[in-house]
Amino acid sequence: MKRRTFVSLAQLSSLSPFLLPDASAASAASTASVSAVSPAAAGAGGGLGLTERVLPAFYQHLKDELTFPLAWGNSRIRDFRAWREAARAQVEESLLLPRTREHVPFRPATVDEQRTDHYLRRTVEFTLSHYGRARGLLLLPHGRGPFPAVLLLHDHGSRFDIGKEKLIRPWGDEARLASAEAWSARYFSGRFVGDELAARGYAVLAVDTLGWSDRGPLTYEDQQALAANFYNLGSSLAGLTAHEDVRAAAFLASLPQVDGGRVAALGFSMGAYRAWQLAALSRDIGAAVAVCWMTTLREMMVPGNNTLRGQSAFHMLHPGLYRHLDIPDVASLAAPRPMLFHAGAQDGLFPPEGVAGAFDRMRAVWESQRAGDRLVTKVWPDHGHVFTADMQDEAFAWLDTWVGA
Template structure:
């Protein structure tokens, strides 16, 4: 065998490397048989792969309201808070009118190689005219013309959206500079994906801390890269009670094949934790959220996530949730005629699912009712 390159950027021996991935820490393979103990052990391994350690001790958020406007059934605010020990960031916060505390959703924006807007992909910008135009075009292209954050706020949820490093107020990053950013962060002992994960954990904690929010009923929602961040956040944060992920789930081995988008680098660096897959597969990491409610939606015609990877991952996820007697808390669905988009129909399914698990106060209604799993198909 010639030890060189084949099929573009893959090494000629990539299949042997792929076959060596046995995911020894996966639930069912790990020698640890107690699920809470396994979760703690696996979380620690993921934490090491994030590369960026959390700050010692709790840090104050020190929030400030930058602007406020009335948006009909809810108030739209721009808030600034300490997102990490390195500095502050701005977020879009929507709060329904009326008496809280309200259920809440952290909406995590997509990638899409569009860096001039971030949180504006989820929440309608009301003060920056140029961003409103770009955000409207983006919503038409990927969300059937809707801003999912505003839709949720109109339904009675408090909503927070924050820019990831490189997007919106924290950018804009150029597509071709993503690998340089990743290389520079690796040199500094961290990574784009690790920083994003820690910031998402911090944003969830901030949302749960707000007096308008019921800290027991905080969810995460995202499409595409935002979906990856949503299920990852539920796996790593106890502040998230339920998560819905649209169009981002697969297995490592199914992803590492010629032609897959992840092999191009660039955007992959925001969803890549070095060395982690020697221990855990992608759905193994997502399974750290069990037995919390989890929703995964996929498009049957999604060119970024072919069905072979989606169905393999769904099978792994289901085995974990069912092992914990929580199969009714996991919904895994493929929309056969849908591509890599978050259609209005998918949105309505997500909103209904969130209502099932977050909308009702369990202390007043006797607990949330279980979701019905629709299976793969």
């Protein structure tokens, strides 16, 4: 009998205690796949069936109905600040954010601490929301602060035994270290992005998203059940993720060692989505770097696109949002703050037409606010879905310009 892992309602309603990682489950999840539905089996010739990657056969009609009436330039609101507030309110409504949103004290605690040549490493716990606490890895440079800071947002990758450890080298856990080093070698040229930034003088924080590392692990198949149970409870997995990212940014900005006016977000893949989303929603983020997650919706929603496989999409799925705003329209809520977007021309997740269209759409918004120099978009011709050392070096130099010392 196939073993199933169940996510209980108690785990949904509380972020603690922390769950122990199951490396075997994470390994199995990383190899999971979804088969395409053949035209014959799906009844693609009729209007009632399915098409490849389980799109409805009438998906084109649904796409044609999306006109994004609240986008800047489409909206009847001509004052940019008024538009931004109205559009942000619509995004927040679509997030199905927690009903109880009063300020909750962070009450931070240090779990352990280690000193290296260039920075201090801490495992910290703090109240992430009124549902409970979470654990993060915090790197603090030596010397007198306050320091510029970067909130690191980890990717998905169907690898759940590590989350925050994908971007900050873990300590005290050999199994996680081995997983993290393998991940770093695959996507980050063997570097740990957080450690690189800390050595450059940045305070750095990374926190697990629900389902990863200390807050998991999920299996690939469990994502649908987790997301469905959130919807049954009148909430949203993707909305909770967005809300928690806003809280993590506020926590980082509140630290006495951090200059709250110089806090950036940086993420790769799903972390990139979270980075530009966070910049759109949080006033604590002054700049953001998003690597390998940006497209227009229409170009993404095509048969066979790997991003349509379901499961992982639930962490980035806000019901009804795209009736109002396209993906780059949401990112444009961050304007005119500095933003850096990197994409790989060989990235099979995002069609080149979608990347180019999104970049053009965002550039029009920044230029409308006479802030074109604050938006950098770059497609790396020989790169795929990676954040390699050369991409990192450009991103770090860009951060030095906008939020560094």
